[in-house]
């Protein structure tokens with residue numbers, strides 16, 4: 001998309017919980033989406049809204065102004081960049097790749113270097129706001145990379161998010177996202193502890209949440225995840241497995257920079273306990289079950 005044009009073509013790769021909503025919002029803004037996912041049904045979910053199905057990453061990028069990736073972790077992003085039918089060998093015509101997944105900042109800097117050497121721009125632009133933020137085009141987008149690449153990506157970001165910030169060079173977006181995830185994980189644990197204590201104290205948990213939301217303990221997590229925790233609904237949402245991946249990235253970054261993060265270490269153990277009890281594919285609110293088990297609740 002040129003600066004004066006309004007719409008462009010996007011090769012969108014990874015149409016899961018977040019990607020399908022983001023791709024739909026790009027189409028709502030008038031852009032054309034060429035979609036690829038290794039799971040065929042994930043592609044179907046966006047072709048029904050007007051996207052063109054692609055058979056591999058190179059096919060999705062064919063004739064596109066930009067490729068946008070929304071994949072689980074570092075190995076999948078590297079596969080899409082370096083693997084067979086990958087974007088290093090077959091970039092979009094606009095020679096710009098934006099990865100919006102949460103992955104390793106070290107891997108980002110390596111891909112940025114390799115792609116730049118091939119004349120391809122690379123922006124790391126992880127997001128915060130969850131599936132609801134993705135659906136409402138209200139994501140917070142934290143981008144790292146070269147300024148001219150950020151400027152070219154910005155119109156597409158505007159179709160998916162509301163807080164859009166260029167936070168620095170390649171990898172800086174991921175560094176900010178890791179700080180975000182550290183706060184989210186510890187905050188979820190704090191809410192689980194408050195609910196466990198409130199329940200044992202015999203207080204009405206819905207009232208507890210409402211009161212806390214009006215005071216200095218209010219948080220996005222208490223607002224969005226609190227009701228599911230209180231109702232004992234461990235199901236949908238941001239998966240425990242994905243948070244464990246993020247906490248691993250946080251601790252790797254912390255260790256490489258010699259920054260002690262004791263609370264992140266503790267909350268990682270709680271998430272591992274949840275995973276050991278088969279909760280890996282449940283939403284993050286399922287951390288409350290760790291407290292059910294610790295307090296010997298019959299249904300825990």
Ligand code: NAD
Pocket residue numbers: 013014015016017018019036037038039042070071072073076079080100101102103127128129130131237238239242246
């Ligand atoms: P998801 O697992 O629902 O979606 C990922 C999609 O990528 C899946 O459809 C999968 O089939 C596809 N995929 C995997 N490997 C592929 C490959 N090699 N080529 C093409 N497609 C491939 O995950 P999600 O919840 O949408 O999260 C995506 C990223 O965004 C993750 O890095 C996650 O940490 C981050 N994130 C998620 C949330 C959330 O609330 N779910 C919020 C913020 C950030």
